[in-house]
Amino acid sequence: MGALTFDALLRSLKPEGRAPDPVYYLHGDEDILKDEALRALTARAMEAAARDFNVDTRSAADLDAATLRALVDTPPLLAQTRVVVLRGIEQMRRGSKARQELLRYLPAPNPTTVLVLVQSAGEKHDPELARLATTVAVEPLPPERVARWVAHRAKQVGLEIEPDAIAALVEIAGPGLGALAQELDKLAAVTAGRTATREDVATLAGVRRGQTMPHLVDAALERRAADAARLVEPVLEQAGVTGVRILTALGTALIGTALARAELDRGSPRSRLTAVLLQHLRLARPFGLGDWGETAASWARWAEGWSSRELGQALRLARDADRALKSTTVTDEAGVVTQLVLQLGVLRREAA
Numbered sequence: 001m002g003a004l005t006f007d008a009l010l011r012s013l014k015p016e017g018r019a020p021d022p023v024y025y026l027h028g029d030e031d032i033l034k035d036e037a038l039r040a041l042t043a044r045a046m047e048a049a050a051r052d053f054n055v056d057t058r059s060a061a062d063l064d065a066a067t068l069r070a071l072v073d074t075p076p077l078l079a080q081t082r083v084v085v086l087r088g089i090e091q092m093r094r095g096s097k098a099r100q101e102l103l104r105y106l107p108a109p110n111p112t113t114v115l116v117l118v119q120s121a122g123e124k125h126d127p128e129l130a131r132l133a134t135t136v137a138v139e140p141l142p143p144e145r146v147a148r149w150v151a152h153r154a155k156q157v158g159l160e161i162e163p164d165a166i167a168a169l170v171e172i173a174g175p176g177l178g179a180l181a182q183e184l185d186k187l188a189a190v191t192a193g194r195t196a197t198r199e200d201v202a203t204l205a206g207v208r209r210g211q212t213m214p215h216l217v218d219a220a221l222e223r224r225a226a227d228a229a230r231l232v233e234p235v236l237e238q239a240g241v242t243g244v245r246i247l248t249a250l251g252t253a254l255i256g257t258a259l260a261r262a263e264l265d266r267g268s269p270r271s272r273l274t275a276v277l278l279q280h281l282r283l284a285r286p287f288g289l290g291d292w293g294e295t296a297a298s299w300a301r302w303a304e305g306w307s308s309r310e311l312g313q314a315l316r317l318a319r320d321a322d323r324a325l326k327s328t329t330v331t332d333e334a335g336v337v338t339q340l341v342l343q344l345g346v347l348r349r350e351a352a
């Protein structure tokens with residue numbers, strides 16, 4: 001069967017396009033986009049008035065062979081098509097009777113049923129299902145599209161939001177669409193009847209100006225250890241922030257800065273360093289970095305204040321801090337992170 005991207009799936013489901021395929025297999029790490037794909041498939045398969053009687057969603061782990069067969073063979077009611085959604089398809093044990101029945105069904109599916117197999121995030125895709133269904137890889141959006149998704153989602157929930165507020169929301173909540181959707185729902189409730197501002201986003205998240213994760217990372221990589229240490233506790237108090245998340249951000253920044261330092265050491269001109277780093281990012285397409293242009297510019301700027309040797313030491317310190325945080329005997333997240341950012345400042349004094 002064919003393989004599609006998320007965007008290609010949506011294009012194929014436009015009203016002027018062909019009818020939905022009889023079986024889809026959705027896999028990948030962005031579950032909220034899988035839900036959007038399901039809504040688009042359902043909307044294309046039948047009129048809204050028929051959906052209460054013709055959409056059946058089940059957990060794959062709860063099905064036996066007979067129930068599965070009954071679901072896919074039930075004819076639609078007052079409609080031409082019926083949609084059956086099986087979530088958590090990875091939980092259907094290999095070798096089980098339900099799995100065997102599914103594999104018997106897929107080569108010759110019921111033409112009046114659209115069967116959608118949904119795999120949870122973080123699970124390896126199933127080559128056998130991919131071979132027998134129209135496969136859709138639903139992966140996290142690239143950074144440049146996250147803000148556009150937030151604007152689109154805001155319209156769906158009836159929220160007017162300023163562009164600056166969107167940027168602040170992505171900065172605070174991160175690029176994960178699930179967390180962003182939750183924050184948009186909260187904003188819509190709090191700002192009903194008016195446009196949400198950057199201040200609304202900060203207030204809802206309990207964030208004061210200048211006390212975000214990016215501010216902490218910037219202070220640490222600029223070797224302003226005292227400023228970074230003062231930011232640790234206010235940032236940790238924010239919704240969804242943990243010591244591990246801070247260390248992940250610091251470690252990523254250190255790795256990027258080490259890449260920038262290596263480019264300088266091998267002779268890349270300072271005037272082109274940001275462009276060179278941006279090229280690396282476009283080739284690697286990492287997830288979770290925000291705007292790649294801004295990220296590359298930050299790495300280039302921070303690299304001026306570090307030597308290659310210092311960055312190696314800093315990365316080892318970050319590794320040790322991460323191990324300490326993940327130890328079951330450590331509960332002082334603020335202490336571990338504070339110690340790390342202070343140690344980064346000490347490296348500079350030792351080198352001076």
